[in-house]
Amino acid sequence: MKTIPLTTLACTLTAAVLMAASSLATAQTTAPKAAKPAAASKKEAAAKNKPPVSASRTQLKSTAKNVAAGIEAAEAAMTPAELVIAERVHVGSLPCELGASVNLTQDDKAPGYFDLQGKNFKYRMFPVATTTGAIRLEDQKAGAVWLQLANKSMLMNQKLGIRLADECMSPTQVAMAEVLKRNPPPSVLDAPKPNVIAAEPPLPAPTAQ
Numbered sequence: 001m002k003t004i005p006l007t008t009l010a011c012t013l014t015a016a017v018l019m020a021a022s023s024l025a026t027a028q029t030t031a032p033k034a035a036k037p038a039a040a041s042k043k044e045a046a047a048k049n050k051p052p053v054s055a056s057r058t059q060l061k062s063t064a065k066n067v068a069a070g071i072e073a074a075e076a077a078m079t080p081a082e083l084v085i086a087e088r089v090h091v092g093s094l095p096c097e098l099g100a101s102v103n104l105t106q107d108d109k110a111p112g113y114f115d116l117q118g119k120n121f122k123y124r125m126f127p128v129a130t131t132t133g134a135i136r137l138e139d140q141k142a143g144a145v146w147l148q149l150a151n152k153s154m155l156m157n158q159k160l161g162i163r164l165a166d167e168c169m170s171p172t173q174v175a176m177a178e179v180l181k182r183n184p185p186p187s188v189l190d191a192p193k194p195n196v197i198a199a200e201p202p203l204p205a206p207t208a209q
Contacts, residue, residue: 078112085127086112088135090170097167151177
C-alpha cells in the first residue's frame with residue numbers, strides 16, 4: 001500500500017478549504033447584486049404612477065385665475081342706477097369721532113366698488129339704492145353698512161349689531177355741517193301752528209226810538 005506524505009495531504013486540504021471559502025464569498029457578493037435591479041424596478045414603477053408636480057401646480061394656478069376672473073365678471077355687472085350712486089360717494093381718508101378714521105377708496109378696475117379700511121376691519125362694498133336719498137354702501141357677506149348723509153357718514157355692522165365708526169366727514173360734509181349749525185332745519189315739533197281767525201263779535205241790535 002502506497003503511503004501519501006503528510007505535507008502533500010496538508011496542501012491538498014488547504015487548497016480545498018480555500019476553494020470552498022472562495023465559492024462562498026462569490027455567492028454572497030453576487031446575491032445582493034441580483035436583488036438591486038428588482039428594487040430599482042419598483043422605484044421606477046412608483047415614479048411612473050406618481051402625477052407630475054409641475055402639472056398639478058399649473059392646474060391650481062389656472063383654477064385660481066378662473067375664479068378671480070369669475071369674481072371680476074360678477075363685480076362688473078353694475079346697473080346704471082348703482083353707478084350713479086357710486087359717483088356721489090365721498091372717498092379718501094375720512095376723520096371720525098374719538099380720533100378714529102377710515103379710508104374709503106374706489107376700485108378703478110371694478111367701477112362702482114369700494115374698499116373701506118379702518119382699525120381692525122376691511123370691507124369690500126358696493127352701492128345700494130335707498131328710498132331716503134342717503135348714499136348706502138354694503139358688504140353683504142360681512143354685514144357691514146356705510147351710510148353717507150349730507151353732513152356726516154357712519155359705519156355699522158348689522159351682524160354684530162354695533163356701530164364701528166360715526167361722525168366721519170369729508171371736506172364737503174364738514175362745510176355742510178357748519179351750514180346746518182348756523183341754519184338748523186326746522187324740527188317737526190316746531191312746526192308752525194295753523195292761524196285761527198277770531199270770529200268778529202255780533203253787531204248790537206238797534207234800539208227803539
